Amino acid sequence: MSTMPAIDRDATARRLIDGFLARTTVSRNRHEMAKAVMPGGDTRTVAFHPPYPLTIAEGHGYEMVDVDGNVYIDLLNNYTSLIHGHAHAAINEAVTDQISRGTNFAAAIESQTRLATLLVDRIPSVDKVRFTNSGTEATMNAVRAARAFTGRDLIVKMEGGYHGTYDDFEISVHPALDDAGPVDEPTATFDTRGIPSNTAESVAVVPMNNIPAVEALFGRRGSEIAAVILEPVMGSAGMIPAETAYLQALRDLTTRAGALLIFDEVMSFRLETGGYQQFAGVNPDITTMAKIIGGGFPVGAFGGGDAVMSQFDPTSGKPLWQSGTFNGNAVTTVAGAVAMEHYGADEVARINELGAQLRGGLAEALEERMIPATVTGYGSFAGVHFGVDGVRNYRDAAGSDQDFKRLVHLALLQEGVFAAPRLMFCTSTPMTEATIIDVVGRFGRALDAVRL
Numbered sequence: 001m002s003t004m005p006a007i008d009r010d011a012t013a014r015r016l017i018d019g020f021l022a023r024t025t026v027s028r029n030r031h032e033m034a035k036a037v038m039p040g041g042d043t044r045t046v047a048f049h050p051p052y053p054l055t056i057a058e059g060h061g062y063e064m065v066d067v068d069g070n071v072y073i074d075l076l077n078n079y080t081s082l083i084h085g086h087a088h089a090a091i092n093e094a095v096t097d098q099i100s101r102g103t104n105f106a107a108a109i110e111s112q113t114r115l116a117t118l119l120v121d122r123i124p125s126v127d128k129v130r131f132t133n134s135g136t137e138a139t140m141n142a143v144r145a146a147r148a149f150t151g152r153d154l155i156v157k158m159e160g161g162y163h164g165t166y167d168d169f170e171i172s173v174h175p176a177l178d179d180a181g182p183v184d185e186p187t188a189t190f191d192t193r194g195i196p197s198n199t200a201e202s203v204a205v206v207p208m209n210n211i212p213a214v215e216a217l218f219g220r221r222g223s224e225i226a227a228v229i230l231e232p233v234m235g236s237a238g239m240i241p242a243e244t245a246y247l248q249a250l251r252d253l254t255t256r257a258g259a260l261l262i263f264d265e266v267m268s269f270r271l272e273t274g275g276y277q278q279f280a281g282v283n284p285d286i287t288t289m290a291k292i293i294g295g296g297f298p299v300g301a302f303g304g305g306d307a308v309m310s311q312f313d314p315t316s317g318k319p320l321w322q323s324g325t326f327n328g329n330a331v332t333t334v335a336g337a338v339a340m341e342h343y344g345a346d347e348v349a350r351i352n353e354l355g356a357q358l359r360g361g362l363a364e365a366l367e368e369r370m371i372p373a374t375v376t377g378y379g380s381f382a383g384v385h386f387g388v389d390g391v392r393n394y395r396d397a398a399g400s401d402q403d404f405k406r407l408v409h410l411a412l413l414q415e416g417v418f419a420a421p422r423l424m425f426c427t428s429t430p431m432t433e434a435t436i437i438d439v440v441g442r443f444g445r446a447l448d449a450v451r452l
Protein backbone atom coordinates (compact mmCIF):
# COMPACT_ATOMS: atom_id res chain seq x y z
CA MET A 1 0.00 0.00 0.00
CA SER A 2 1.28 3.50 -0.84
CA THR A 3 1.88 5.98 1.96
CA MET A 4 -0.06 9.11 2.91
CA PRO A 5 1.08 12.29 1.12
CA ALA A 6 3.95 13.98 2.94
CA ILE A 7 2.51 17.44 3.54
CA ASP A 8 3.02 20.04 6.24
CA ARG A 9 -0.28 19.36 8.04
CA ASP A 10 -0.19 22.40 10.32
CA ALA A 11 0.40 24.75 7.41
CA THR A 12 -2.32 23.00 5.37
CA ALA A 13 -4.79 23.29 8.26
CA ARG A 14 -3.99 27.00 8.65
CA ARG A 15 -4.48 27.61 4.93
CA LEU A 16 -7.79 25.73 4.82
CA ILE A 17 -9.09 27.39 7.98
CA ASP A 18 -8.12 30.82 6.62
CA GLY A 19 -10.15 30.01 3.50
CA PHE A 20 -13.10 28.90 5.64
CA LEU A 21 -12.95 32.07 7.76
CA ALA A 22 -12.83 34.28 4.67
CA ARG A 23 -15.91 32.63 3.13
CA THR A 24 -18.03 32.46 6.26
CA THR A 25 -17.85 35.82 8.05
CA VAL A 26 -21.61 35.93 8.70
CA SER A 27 -21.60 32.35 10.05
CA ARG A 28 -18.76 33.37 12.33
CA ASN A 29 -20.77 36.31 13.63
CA ARG A 30 -23.83 34.08 14.21
CA HIS A 31 -21.62 31.60 16.06
CA GLU A 32 -20.37 34.38 18.36
CA MET A 33 -24.01 35.30 19.12
CA ALA A 34 -24.88 31.65 19.76
CA LYS A 35 -21.94 31.30 22.16
CA ALA A 36 -23.54 33.88 24.44
CA VAL A 37 -26.56 31.64 25.04
CA MET A 38 -25.45 28.05 24.33
CA PRO A 39 -22.25 26.38 25.59
CA GLY A 40 -19.76 26.66 22.76
CA GLY A 41 -22.61 28.09 20.68
CA ASP A 42 -23.77 24.53 20.09
CA THR A 43 -26.71 22.28 20.91
CA ARG A 44 -25.77 19.13 18.96
CA THR A 45 -22.31 17.78 19.67
CA VAL A 46 -22.02 15.74 16.48
CA ALA A 47 -22.81 18.73 14.26
CA PHE A 48 -20.00 20.85 15.72
CA HIS A 49 -16.62 21.12 14.05
CA PRO A 50 -13.79 23.62 14.44
CA PRO A 51 -13.46 26.51 13.91
CA TYR A 52 -17.29 26.72 14.04
CA PRO A 53 -20.16 25.11 12.16
CA LEU A 54 -21.84 26.92 9.30
CA THR A 55 -25.13 28.68 9.95
CA ILE A 56 -27.53 27.53 7.26
CA ALA A 57 -30.18 29.85 5.86
CA GLU A 58 -32.16 27.45 3.68
CA GLY A 59 -32.16 24.21 1.71
CA HIS A 60 -33.89 23.01 -1.44
CA GLY A 61 -33.56 19.53 -2.89
CA TYR A 62 -29.91 18.47 -2.55
CA GLU A 63 -28.64 22.02 -2.06
CA MET A 64 -28.14 24.12 1.06
CA VAL A 65 -27.26 27.82 1.33
CA ASP A 66 -25.41 29.28 4.31
CA VAL A 67 -25.95 32.77 5.72
CA ASP A 68 -22.98 34.04 3.67
CA GLY A 69 -24.68 32.87 0.47
CA ASN A 70 -22.35 29.90 -0.15
CA VAL A 71 -24.13 26.97 -1.81
CA TYR A 72 -23.37 23.34 -0.86
CA ILE A 73 -24.36 19.98 -2.29
CA ASP A 74 -25.73 18.26 0.80
CA LEU A 75 -24.32 14.75 1.07
CA LEU A 76 -25.17 14.55 4.77
CA ASN A 77 -28.94 15.14 4.63
CA ASN A 78 -29.22 15.81 8.35
CA TYR A 79 -27.22 12.68 9.12
CA THR A 80 -29.05 10.55 6.53
CA SER A 81 -32.58 11.50 7.60
CA LEU A 82 -33.64 13.71 4.66
CA ILE A 83 -34.16 10.99 2.11
CA HIS A 84 -35.92 13.48 -0.20
CA GLY A 85 -33.52 16.36 0.43
CA HIS A 86 -34.78 19.72 1.67
CA ALA A 87 -38.23 21.28 1.36
CA HIS A 88 -39.79 18.41 -0.60
CA ALA A 89 -42.96 19.76 -2.26
CA ALA A 90 -45.37 16.92 -1.39
CA ILE A 91 -44.20 16.75 2.24
CA ASN A 92 -44.47 20.54 2.59
CA GLU A 93 -47.96 20.52 1.15
CA ALA A 94 -49.16 17.74 3.48
CA VAL A 95 -47.57 19.34 6.53
CA THR A 96 -48.95 22.80 5.71
CA ASP A 97 -52.40 21.29 5.36
CA GLN A 98 -52.00 19.46 8.68
CA ILE A 99 -50.74 22.44 10.70
CA SER A 100 -53.68 24.51 9.54
CA ARG A 101 -55.81 21.89 11.35
CA GLY A 102 -53.66 21.36 14.45
CA THR A 103 -50.28 19.89 15.26
CA ASN A 104 -50.96 17.36 17.99
CA PHE A 105 -53.74 15.97 20.17
CA ALA A 106 -53.71 13.78 23.27
CA ALA A 107 -55.79 11.26 21.36
CA ALA A 108 -55.44 8.88 18.45
CA ILE A 109 -55.03 10.37 14.97
CA GLU A 110 -55.42 8.64 11.63
CA SER A 111 -51.92 9.47 10.38
CA GLN A 112 -50.40 7.33 13.17
CA THR A 113 -52.11 4.24 11.81
CA ARG A 114 -51.25 5.30 8.24
CA LEU A 115 -47.52 5.53 8.99
CA ALA A 116 -47.56 2.42 11.20
CA THR A 117 -49.22 0.46 8.38
CA LEU A 118 -46.61 1.60 5.88
CA LEU A 119 -43.85 0.37 8.20
CA VAL A 120 -45.47 -2.94 9.14
CA ASP A 121 -46.16 -3.66 5.46
CA ARG A 122 -42.49 -3.07 4.58
CA ILE A 123 -40.85 -5.13 7.32
CA PRO A 124 -41.87 -8.80 7.62
CA SER A 125 -40.33 -9.12 11.12
CA VAL A 126 -42.50 -6.28 12.43
CA ASP A 127 -46.13 -6.96 13.36
CA LYS A 128 -46.63 -3.86 15.51
CA VAL A 129 -44.84 -0.56 16.04
CA ARG A 130 -44.77 2.23 18.59
CA PHE A 131 -43.63 5.78 17.92
CA THR A 132 -41.14 7.90 19.84
CA ASN A 133 -39.61 11.33 19.24
CA SER A 134 -36.07 10.21 18.44
CA GLY A 135 -33.93 7.25 17.59
CA THR A 136 -32.47 7.41 21.08
CA GLU A 137 -35.88 6.83 22.60
CA ALA A 138 -36.56 4.05 20.12
CA THR A 139 -33.46 2.07 21.11
CA MET A 140 -34.05 2.85 24.81
CA ASN A 141 -37.54 1.34 24.60
CA ALA A 142 -36.37 -1.59 22.49
CA VAL A 143 -33.89 -2.48 25.21
CA ARG A 144 -36.53 -2.09 27.91
CA ALA A 145 -38.81 -4.41 25.93
CA ALA A 146 -36.02 -7.00 25.64
CA ARG A 147 -35.16 -6.82 29.34
CA ALA A 148 -38.80 -7.12 30.33
CA PHE A 149 -39.41 -9.98 27.90
CA THR A 150 -36.42 -12.05 28.97
CA GLY A 151 -36.22 -11.02 32.62
CA ARG A 152 -32.47 -10.47 32.10
CA ASP A 153 -30.32 -7.33 32.27
CA LEU A 154 -27.27 -7.81 30.08
CA ILE A 155 -27.18 -6.01 26.72
CA VAL A 156 -24.48 -6.84 24.18
CA LYS A 157 -23.39 -4.05 21.85
CA MET A 158 -20.73 -3.65 19.19
CA GLU A 159 -17.54 -1.74 19.81
CA GLY A 160 -18.08 1.50 17.86
CA GLY A 161 -21.85 0.93 17.70
CA TYR A 162 -23.97 4.07 18.18
CA HIS A 163 -27.55 3.89 19.41
CA GLY A 164 -28.17 7.42 20.65
CA THR A 165 -27.47 9.49 23.72
CA TYR A 166 -28.64 7.13 26.45
CA ASP A 167 -26.50 5.82 29.32
CA ASP A 168 -26.53 2.15 28.32
CA PHE A 169 -25.34 3.04 24.82
CA GLU A 170 -22.69 5.65 25.48
CA ILE A 171 -20.29 2.85 26.11
CA SER A 172 -17.43 2.03 23.71
CA VAL A 173 -18.78 4.19 20.88
CA HIS A 174 -15.46 5.96 20.30
CA PRO A 175 -13.01 4.32 22.70
CA ALA A 176 -9.40 5.46 22.52
CA LEU A 177 -7.49 2.50 21.11
CA ASP A 178 -5.13 2.60 24.09
CA ASP A 179 -8.04 2.04 26.52
CA ALA A 180 -10.04 -0.41 24.43
CA GLY A 181 -8.58 -3.65 25.81
CA PRO A 182 -8.13 -6.94 23.94
CA VAL A 183 -9.45 -7.09 20.36
CA ASP A 184 -11.63 -10.15 21.04
CA GLU A 185 -12.89 -9.01 24.41
CA PRO A 186 -13.05 -5.20 24.38
CA THR A 187 -13.17 -3.30 27.65
CA ALA A 188 -16.44 -1.40 28.11
CA THR A 189 -15.34 2.24 28.26
CA PHE A 190 -17.50 5.31 28.93
CA ASP A 191 -17.72 7.82 26.10
CA THR A 192 -18.89 10.65 28.26
CA ARG A 193 -18.77 11.61 31.90
CA GLY A 194 -21.97 11.55 33.95
CA ILE A 195 -22.90 7.89 33.41
CA PRO A 196 -23.41 5.85 36.60
CA SER A 197 -20.32 3.68 37.02
CA ASN A 198 -22.37 0.49 37.41
CA THR A 199 -23.86 0.91 33.91
CA ALA A 200 -20.99 -1.09 32.46
CA GLU A 201 -22.13 -4.09 34.52
CA SER A 202 -25.23 -4.47 32.34
CA VAL A 203 -23.52 -3.87 28.99
CA ALA A 204 -20.98 -6.13 27.26
CA VAL A 205 -19.02 -5.07 24.20
CA VAL A 206 -17.95 -7.23 21.26
CA PRO A 207 -16.09 -6.47 18.01
CA MET A 208 -18.22 -6.29 14.86
CA ASN A 209 -17.90 -9.09 12.30
CA ASN A 210 -15.98 -11.35 14.67
CA ILE A 211 -17.98 -14.55 15.15
CA PRO A 212 -15.56 -16.38 17.52
CA ALA A 213 -15.54 -13.37 19.89
CA VAL A 214 -19.32 -13.23 20.25
CA GLU A 215 -19.54 -17.03 20.49
CA ALA A 216 -17.07 -16.88 23.36
CA LEU A 217 -19.15 -14.23 25.15
CA PHE A 218 -22.29 -16.34 24.78
CA GLY A 219 -20.31 -19.30 26.10
CA ARG A 220 -19.36 -17.32 29.21
CA ARG A 221 -22.55 -15.33 29.86
CA GLY A 222 -25.28 -16.61 27.49
CA SER A 223 -27.88 -17.13 30.20
CA GLU A 224 -27.53 -13.50 31.38
CA ILE A 225 -28.03 -11.90 27.97
CA ALA A 226 -31.31 -10.05 27.33
CA ALA A 227 -30.40 -8.87 23.83
CA VAL A 228 -27.73 -8.15 21.27
CA ILE A 229 -28.18 -4.76 19.64
CA LEU A 230 -26.34 -3.63 16.52
CA GLU A 231 -26.53 -1.33 13.55
CA PRO A 232 -26.56 -3.58 10.48
CA VAL A 233 -24.38 -0.88 8.94
CA MET A 234 -22.36 0.88 11.64
CA GLY A 235 -22.78 4.58 10.86
CA SER A 236 -20.91 6.49 13.50
CA ALA A 237 -17.97 4.10 13.20
CA GLY A 238 -17.71 4.81 9.47
CA MET A 239 -20.37 3.10 7.33
CA ILE A 240 -19.22 -0.46 8.07
CA PRO A 241 -21.68 -3.16 6.97
CA ALA A 242 -22.22 -6.24 9.10
CA GLU A 243 -21.37 -9.34 7.13
CA THR A 244 -24.38 -11.57 6.49
CA ALA A 245 -22.67 -14.57 8.10
CA TYR A 246 -22.14 -12.45 11.22
CA LEU A 247 -25.81 -11.43 11.39
CA GLN A 248 -26.83 -15.05 10.90
CA ALA A 249 -24.48 -16.13 13.70
CA LEU A 250 -26.02 -13.54 16.01
CA ARG A 251 -29.48 -14.79 15.06
CA ASP A 252 -28.52 -18.38 15.92
CA LEU A 253 -26.71 -17.51 19.15
CA THR A 254 -29.50 -15.30 20.51
CA THR A 255 -32.19 -17.84 19.64
CA ARG A 256 -30.29 -20.67 21.33
CA ALA A 257 -29.65 -18.55 24.45
CA GLY A 258 -33.24 -17.29 24.76
CA ALA A 259 -32.05 -13.73 24.11
CA LEU A 260 -33.47 -11.21 21.64
CA LEU A 261 -31.80 -9.73 18.58
CA ILE A 262 -32.31 -6.01 18.00
CA PHE A 263 -31.40 -4.38 14.69
CA ASP A 264 -30.99 -0.67 15.10
CA GLU A 265 -32.09 0.39 11.62
CA VAL A 266 -32.35 4.07 12.56
CA MET A 267 -29.92 4.82 9.73
CA SER A 268 -29.95 1.63 7.69
CA PHE A 269 -33.72 1.38 7.17
CA ARG A 270 -33.33 3.49 4.01
CA LEU A 271 -31.05 0.87 2.39
CA GLU A 272 -33.86 -1.47 1.27
CA THR A 273 -37.64 -1.08 1.40
CA GLY A 274 -37.63 -3.37 4.42
CA GLY A 275 -34.32 -2.18 5.87
CA TYR A 276 -30.91 -3.87 5.75
CA GLN A 277 -32.48 -7.00 7.27
CA GLN A 278 -34.20 -7.53 3.93
CA PHE A 279 -30.83 -7.56 2.13
CA ALA A 280 -29.23 -9.83 4.74
CA GLY A 281 -32.22 -12.16 4.94
CA VAL A 282 -31.95 -12.20 8.73
CA ASN A 283 -34.95 -11.27 10.85
CA PRO A 284 -34.40 -9.60 14.22
CA ASP A 285 -36.87 -9.72 17.10
CA ILE A 286 -37.00 -5.94 17.41
CA THR A 287 -36.26 -3.25 14.84
CA THR A 288 -35.65 0.39 15.70
CA MET A 289 -36.19 3.19 13.21
CA ALA A 290 -36.05 6.99 13.05
CA LYS A 291 -34.58 9.55 10.61
CA ILE A 292 -36.28 9.00 7.20
CA ILE A 293 -39.59 7.79 8.64
CA GLY A 294 -40.37 11.30 9.99
CA GLY A 295 -40.15 13.10 6.65
CA GLY A 296 -37.74 15.65 8.17
CA PHE A 297 -39.41 15.99 11.59
CA PRO A 298 -38.34 14.54 14.97
CA VAL A 299 -39.20 10.84 15.06
CA GLY A 300 -38.41 7.38 16.25
CA ALA A 301 -40.17 4.01 16.23
CA PHE A 302 -39.57 0.49 17.42
CA GLY A 303 -41.38 -2.62 16.38
CA GLY A 304 -41.31 -6.38 16.37
CA GLY A 305 -43.38 -9.51 16.60
CA ASP A 306 -46.67 -9.57 18.49
CA ALA A 307 -45.26 -11.47 21.46
CA VAL A 308 -42.69 -8.78 22.29
CA MET A 309 -44.77 -5.76 21.33
CA SER A 310 -47.92 -6.84 23.16
CA GLN A 311 -46.03 -6.02 26.37
CA PHE A 312 -46.93 -2.39 25.59
CA ASP A 313 -50.67 -3.08 25.11
CA PRO A 314 -52.40 -0.84 27.67
CA THR A 315 -55.32 -3.24 27.88
CA SER A 316 -53.06 -6.09 28.99
CA GLY A 317 -52.53 -6.96 32.65
CA LYS A 318 -49.28 -5.14 33.44
CA PRO A 319 -48.29 -3.11 30.38
CA LEU A 320 -44.84 -1.65 29.87
CA TRP A 321 -45.00 2.12 30.18
CA GLN A 322 -44.00 4.02 27.07
CA SER A 323 -45.28 7.55 26.81
CA GLY A 324 -44.16 10.87 25.32
CA THR A 325 -46.03 14.14 24.79
CA PHE A 326 -45.16 14.25 21.11
CA ASN A 327 -45.16 10.50 20.31
CA GLY A 328 -46.82 9.97 16.94
CA ASN A 329 -47.67 13.67 16.63
CA ALA A 330 -49.69 14.83 13.65
CA VAL A 331 -46.95 16.76 11.83
CA THR A 332 -44.36 13.97 12.06
CA THR A 333 -46.71 11.15 11.13
CA VAL A 334 -48.20 13.03 8.15
CA ALA A 335 -44.74 14.02 6.90
CA GLY A 336 -43.39 10.52 7.53
CA ALA A 337 -46.23 8.83 5.68
CA VAL A 338 -45.73 11.04 2.60
CA ALA A 339 -41.95 10.51 2.74
CA MET A 340 -42.38 6.74 2.83
CA GLU A 341 -45.03 6.74 0.07
CA HIS A 342 -42.51 8.55 -2.14
CA TYR A 343 -39.75 6.08 -1.27
CA GLY A 344 -40.80 2.86 -2.93
CA ALA A 345 -38.63 0.04 -4.29
CA ASP A 346 -37.70 1.95 -7.47
CA GLU A 347 -36.44 4.99 -5.60
CA VAL A 348 -34.56 2.85 -3.08
CA ALA A 349 -32.83 1.03 -5.94
CA ARG A 350 -32.10 4.29 -7.80
CA ILE A 351 -30.40 6.08 -4.91
CA ASN A 352 -28.57 2.87 -3.97
CA GLU A 353 -27.17 2.89 -7.52
CA LEU A 354 -26.14 6.52 -7.02
CA GLY A 355 -24.44 5.40 -3.82
CA ALA A 356 -22.51 2.72 -5.73
CA GLN A 357 -21.53 5.35 -8.32
CA LEU A 358 -20.37 7.64 -5.51
CA ARG A 359 -18.28 4.94 -3.78
CA GLY A 360 -16.71 4.00 -7.09
CA GLY A 361 -15.98 7.64 -7.95
CA LEU A 362 -14.44 8.40 -4.55
CA ALA A 363 -12.25 5.30 -4.76
CA GLU A 364 -11.11 6.24 -8.26
CA ALA A 365 -10.29 9.83 -7.26
CA LEU A 366 -8.17 8.46 -4.40
CA GLU A 367 -6.43 5.88 -6.59
CA GLU A 368 -5.62 8.43 -9.30
CA ARG A 369 -3.82 10.49 -6.67
CA MET A 370 -2.22 7.43 -5.06
CA ILE A 371 -3.74 8.29 -1.68
CA PRO A 372 -4.14 5.07 0.27
CA ALA A 373 -7.71 4.72 1.56
CA THR A 374 -10.67 2.39 1.95
CA VAL A 375 -14.14 3.41 0.83
CA THR A 376 -16.87 1.67 2.84
CA GLY A 377 -20.65 1.57 2.66
CA TYR A 378 -23.63 -0.10 1.12
CA GLY A 379 -26.54 1.21 -0.94
CA SER A 380 -26.90 4.97 -0.52
CA PHE A 381 -24.08 5.19 2.07
CA ALA A 382 -20.36 5.88 1.68
CA GLY A 383 -17.50 6.41 4.12
CA VAL A 384 -13.83 7.21 3.48
CA HIS A 385 -10.96 5.99 5.67
CA PHE A 386 -7.45 7.18 4.87
CA GLY A 387 -4.28 5.14 5.20
CA VAL A 388 -5.93 1.76 5.82
CA ASP A 389 -6.47 -1.23 3.60
CA GLY A 390 -9.86 -2.73 4.48
CA VAL A 391 -12.28 -1.77 7.26
CA ARG A 392 -14.46 -4.43 8.94
CA ASN A 393 -14.81 -3.11 12.46
CA TYR A 394 -14.37 -0.08 14.71
CA ARG A 395 -10.65 -0.59 15.32
CA ASP A 396 -9.86 -0.75 11.61
CA ALA A 397 -11.65 2.59 11.14
CA ALA A 398 -10.26 4.21 14.29
CA GLY A 399 -6.75 3.30 13.17
CA SER A 400 -7.16 5.33 9.98
CA ASP A 401 -5.65 8.78 9.46
CA GLN A 402 -8.13 11.04 11.30
CA ASP A 403 -6.12 14.25 10.84
CA PHE A 404 -6.12 13.89 7.08
CA LYS A 405 -9.89 13.38 7.23
CA ARG A 406 -10.33 16.70 9.02
CA LEU A 407 -8.30 18.46 6.36
CA VAL A 408 -10.31 16.91 3.54
CA HIS A 409 -13.55 17.87 5.31
CA LEU A 410 -12.50 21.53 5.35
CA ALA A 411 -11.39 21.33 1.73
CA LEU A 412 -14.75 19.79 0.75
CA LEU A 413 -16.61 22.70 2.36
CA GLN A 414 -14.44 25.03 0.30
CA GLU A 415 -15.50 23.05 -2.78
CA GLY A 416 -19.18 23.31 -1.85
CA VAL A 417 -19.66 19.74 -0.62
CA PHE A 418 -21.36 19.27 2.74
CA ALA A 419 -20.43 15.92 4.34
CA ALA A 420 -19.99 14.76 7.92
CA PRO A 421 -16.63 15.73 9.43
CA ARG A 422 -16.01 11.99 9.73
CA LEU A 423 -16.35 11.84 5.92
CA MET A 424 -19.64 10.08 5.75
CA PHE A 425 -21.82 10.63 2.70
CA CYS A 426 -25.31 9.62 1.60
CA THR A 427 -27.34 10.11 -1.52
CA SER A 428 -30.94 11.38 -1.66
CA THR A 429 -33.81 11.20 -4.15
CA PRO A 430 -33.36 14.69 -5.69
CA MET A 431 -29.90 13.60 -6.90
CA THR A 432 -29.09 12.20 -10.33
CA GLU A 433 -26.00 10.66 -11.93
CA ALA A 434 -24.93 14.18 -12.92
CA THR A 435 -24.97 15.24 -9.25
CA ILE A 436 -22.64 12.40 -8.34
CA ILE A 437 -20.25 13.18 -11.22
CA ASP A 438 -20.15 16.76 -9.94
CA VAL A 439 -19.53 15.62 -6.34
CA VAL A 440 -16.72 13.27 -7.37
CA GLY A 441 -15.05 16.10 -9.33
CA ARG A 442 -15.25 18.34 -6.27
CA PHE A 443 -13.87 15.56 -4.06
CA GLY A 444 -10.85 15.25 -6.38
CA ARG A 445 -10.28 19.02 -6.24
CA ALA A 446 -10.57 18.91 -2.43
CA LEU A 447 -7.87 16.20 -2.31
CA ASP A 448 -5.68 18.36 -4.54
CA ALA A 449 -6.23 21.34 -2.28
CA VAL A 450 -5.04 19.29 0.70
CA ARG A 451 -1.98 18.05 -1.18
CA LEU A 452 -0.94 21.49 -2.51
Ligand SMILES: Cc1ncc(COP(=O)(O)O)c(C=O)c1O
Pocket (backbone or CB within 6 Å): 079, 133, 134, 135, 136, 137, 139, 162, 163, 164, 165, 231, 235, 236, 264, 265, 266, 267, 290, 291, 299, 300
Ligand atom coordinates in the same frame (compact mmCIF):
# COMPACT_ATOMS: atom_id res chain seq x y z
C1 LIG B 1 -28.01 3.87 14.44
C2 LIG B 1 -28.53 5.01 15.26
N1 LIG B 1 -29.28 4.74 16.35
C3 LIG B 1 -29.79 5.72 17.10
C4 LIG B 1 -29.57 7.04 16.80
C5 LIG B 1 -30.15 8.11 17.65
O1 LIG B 1 -31.18 8.76 16.95
P1 LIG B 1 -31.61 10.24 17.37
O2 LIG B 1 -30.47 11.14 17.02
O3 LIG B 1 -32.85 10.49 16.57
O4 LIG B 1 -31.86 10.20 18.84
C6 LIG B 1 -28.80 7.37 15.68
C7 LIG B 1 -28.53 8.77 15.34
O5 LIG B 1 -27.73 9.11 14.50
C8 LIG B 1 -28.26 6.33 14.90
O6 LIG B 1 -27.51 6.57 13.81
